[in-house]
Amino acid sequence: MASLWRYVLAGLGLAALLAGILSVVYLTTRHAPQLAGTDISRSKTTAHGLFVASFEPEKGAIRQGELQSWLLTLKTVAGTPVQGAAISVSGGMPQHNHGLPTSPQATDYLGDGRYRIEGLKFTMSGLWQLHFAISAAAGSDTVVFNVLL
Amino acid sequence: MSWFSRLLLLMAMAVLAGCGKPEFSDAEKKTIASLALNTLPPLKADTTNRFADVPAAAALGSTLFFDTGMSGDGMVSCSTCHKIDRQFQDDLPQAVGVGRTNRRTMPLAGVAHDPWFFWDGRRDSLWAQALTPLENPLEHAGNRAAFAHYIKARFGERYERIFGPLPDLSTVPANASPLGTDAEKAAWSAMSDQQTEDVNRVFANIGKAIAAFERSIAPPQTRFDRFAIDLATGAKPKDDDAFSPEEILGLKLFVGKANCVTCHTGPRFTDNSFHNTGVPPVKGLPPDRGRIDAVRQVEADPFNCFGAFRDGDASACGELRFMVKAGPELIRAYKTPSLRGAASRAPYMHAGQFASLDEVVAHYSRAPASVEGVSELHPLQLSDRERAALVAFLKTLAD
Numbered sequence: 001m002a003s004l005w006r007y008v009l010a011g012l013g014l015a016a017l018l019a020g021i022l023s024v025v026y027l028t029t030r031h032a033p034q035l036a037g038t039d040i041s042r043s044k045t046t047a048h049g050l051f052v053a054s055f056e057p058e059k060g061a062i063r064q065g066e067l068q069s070w071l072l073t074l075k076t077v078a079g080t081p082v083q084g085a086a087i088s089v090s091g092g093m094p095q096h097n098h099g100l101p102t103s104p105q106a107t108d109y110l111g112d113g114r115y116r117i118e119g120l121k122f123t124m125s126g127l128w129q130l131h132f133a134i135s136a137a138a139g140s141d142t143v144v145f146n147v148l149l
Numbered sequence: 150m151s152w153f154s155r156l157l158l159l160m161a162m163a164v165l166a167g168c169g170k171p172e173f174s175d176a177e178k179k180t181i182a183s184l185a186l187n188t189l190p191p192l193k194a195d196t197t198n199r200f201a202d203v204p205a206a207a208a209l210g211s212t213l214f215f216d217t218g219m220s221g222d223g224m225v226s227c228s229t230c231h232k233i234d235r236q237f238q239d240d241l242p243q244a245v246g247v248g249r250t251n252r253r254t255m256p257l258a259g260v261a262h263d264p265w266f267f268w269d270g271r272r273d274s275l276w277a278q279a280l281t282p283l284e285n286p287l288e289h290a291g292n293r294a295a296f297a298h299y300i301k302a303r304f305g306e307r308y309e310r311i312f313g314p315l316p317d318l319s320t321v322p323a324n325a326s327p328l329g330t331d332a333e334k335a336a337w338s339a340m341s342d343q344q345t346e347d348v349n350r351v352f353a354n355i356g357k358a359i360a361a362f363e364r365s366i367a368p369p370q371t372r373f374d375r376f377a378i379d380l381a382t383g384a385k386p387k388d389d390d391a392f393s394p395e396e397i398l399g400l401k402l403f404v405g406k407a408n409c410v411t412c413h414t415g416p417r418f419t420d421n422s423f424h425n426t427g428v429p430p431v432k433g434l435p436p437d438r439g440r441i442d443a444v445r446q447v448e449a450d451p452f453n454c455f456g457a458f459r460d461g462d463a464s465a466c467g468e469l470r471f472m473v474k475a476g477p478e479l480i481r482a483y484k485t486p487s488l489r490g491a492a493s494r495a496p497y498m499h500a501g502q503f504a505s506l507d508e509v510v511a512h513y514s515r516a517p518a519s520v521e522g523v524s525e526l527h528p529l530q531l532s533d534r535e536r537a538a539l540v541a542f543l544k545t546l547a548d
Contacts (some may be wrong), residue, residue: 099476102472124411126411
């Protein structure tokens with residue numbers, strides 16, 4: 001009888017020990033940064049509401065480590081294409097405090113409010129931010145896109 | 150058996166069972182798979198060098214790479230520093246050619262995948278890179294007029310079969326270069342435009358042949374790669390392909406808490422970019438500011454992608470065209486080196502600052518401030534056990 005109690009006690013002790021080990025493992029493993037809530041939409045109204053900006057990678061997918069170009073489409077909130085905009089691009093990886101590895105530029109106006117942005121490169125996986133400063137007849141405004149690789 | 154020893158036995162079993170549990174999360178597995186050599190894409194064509202994949206050009210390039218005749222004093226070849234049996238480097242903190250240089254010799258496996266060359270990326274193609282040591286007074290200490298004469302005398306026929314007829318060099322001075330000594334510079338400025346163009350063309354073709362050879366230098370498969378493939382396919386690792394608990398911990402740190410994989414990424418363990426990691430300068434060497442000073446040098450290089458000696462069209466020049474030209478993050482930023490084979494080729498960093506991997510990992514753990522500019526590293530405060538584990542993992546990339 002007494003020996004049965006010993007086994008129960010031992011079992012309980014073991015369970016506690018396992019829970020302890022598991023929680024230590026859990027607490028010391030670093031979890032992937034919480035990026036779930038990050039807004040990664042490819043179409044946004046600019047900060048002061050002047051334009052609606054949207055982008056798509058010219059070759060479909062965003063590939064790591066390769067020079068690539070995007071098409072950036074600018075419309076007014078009413079939906080008219082924005083022509084003759086001056087666009088400058090900057091950005092970086094907020095979690096690693098470094099900027100972009102390249103300096104992308106708007107190289108071409110393709111009509112219908114579409115601009116080609118060349119020279120983009122994402123050298124590592126993680127969260128990237130791209131800032132576009134846009135200035136056109138309607139005024140100047142900015143937009144930030146998050147890109148998660 | 151007393152109840153106590155039974156309890157101990159049960160505990161031991163529970164701990165063992167815990168070890169048998171999956172060692173890597175799905176996210177870790179994905180990252181580890183992306184580091185394996187089998188994900189290295191095939192070498193892209195280099196349209197700026199139309200001889201890049203011509204076998205006869207690579208063969209001539211290989212001859213030139215090992216030829217000490219390609220130097221001012223007849224003693225130095227590329228292979229003096231890039232030794233074929235030492236991963237194409239020389240185990241020295243700073244390379245020694247005709248003189249002692251200020252940087253460490255870089256290993257060459259897989260180098261043709263890179264967009265930028267040298268620790269600071271001051272050249273933008275493999276063929277333009279090869280021309281630089283040839284005229285550096287501390288390395289080959291040659292000059293381009295002498296190289297053109299040498300090629301004609303020694304390899305004229307082989308050259309012409311690949312590149313077409315050699316120019317008439319009979320009136321070209323024996324020694325002349327826009328770099329080099331005052332006498333060489335004076336001789337160069339006295340040459341006609343046709344002559345300088347002719348010599349530059351032969352010189353560029355020397356670089357193109359050597360680059361064609363260097364394209365064949367590929368990184369070998371390692372124990373890590375076999376482990377990564379087994380992990381991805383769920384196969385049981387054979388014999389010594391299996392990782393020890395220490396190596397597993399090192400790999401987990403590398404892709405996790407220690408953040409190494411943010412820069413040492415992909416199958417070559419490099420993002421092909423430049424970072425300030427706070428590596429201290431070497432006392433007694435001239436000031437070295439890394440990438441920030443290289444930007445102007447690559448722009449000024451007549452053999453860069455925008456120059457007259459590029460084959461193909463300028464669409465290949467994206468890296469140069471969209472290069473970051475300014476910014477504090479370029480100060481003391483150096484190219485992220487590949488870590489393949491690193492464990493068996495100390496010392497480390499751009500001027501051989503660290504003698505061992507222990508010192509390298511201790512540096513990452515402390516993350517000291519940079520003497521100039523801002524280090525991108527943050528202190529990791531690794532325990533002794535974690536530092537040893539990272540070193541153990543790095544060794545799996547070298548056997």
